[in-house]
Amino acid sequence: MNTLLYILTIGIGATVVMDLWGALRKPLLGIPPANYGMVGRWIGHMTNGRFIHTAIAQSSPIPGEHIIGWAIHYLTGVAFAGLLVAIWGSNWIQNPSIGPALAVGIGTILAPFLLMxxxxxxxxxxxxxPNPAASRIQSLITHAIFGFGLFLSGYIVQLFLPE
Incomplete structure (x- = not known):
């Protein structure tokens, strides 16, 4: 049970780190943060059997799409933390290292590139x-920061583990 709590904490923490980066992109680089409402819209349309859109912003709004999108965003972060522990084992929680965290973080780029x-x-x-190369670079940076967030959150969690 503790392992699930640690995964939850690490996933939420890593996603918060990623969101802080998203908030800093606007003043630093002029790039607005991600609109998770569009993720909620996409997921919401799936309940009606529509999985592919020409342009999600042009699709009809879904009630609660912002809440749905943010919930999916954080649940995905937790799932990816679970993937990290599933691949490297629960021992990673007691002794987090940056390599596995970055590998999973950068590897998660496949989800937006191939699905979302x-x-x-x-x-x-x-x-x-309009600018695929810039979008790809920003995705890579964001997912690397998520990987760093996995490591940072894992490090903080292990500080509080019982001896």
Whole structure:
């Protein structure tokens, strides 16, 4: 049971780190943070059997899409923390290291590149966006920061583990 609590804490912590980066992108780089309402819209349309959109922003709004999107965002972060522990074992929680955390964090880029972006109308790896290279670089940076967040959260969690 403790392992599940640690995974939950690490996943939420890593996602918070990623969101802090998203908030800093606007003043530092002029790039607005992600709109998780569009993720909620995409997920909401799935309940009606619609999985692929030409442009998600043009699709009809879904009641509660912002709440749905943010919930999915954090649940995904927790799931990826679970993946980290599933691959490297629960011993990673007692002795977190940056390599596995970055590997999982960067590896999670496959989810938006191959699932979310195509489903939301942006194409595989943002190929249908105005500047695919910039979108890909920002995704890579964001997911690397999520990986760092996994490590940082794991490090903080292990400080509070019983001896």
């Amino acid at each position: 972006q195509p489903g939301m109308g942006a194409g595989i790896a943002a190929s249908r966006t």
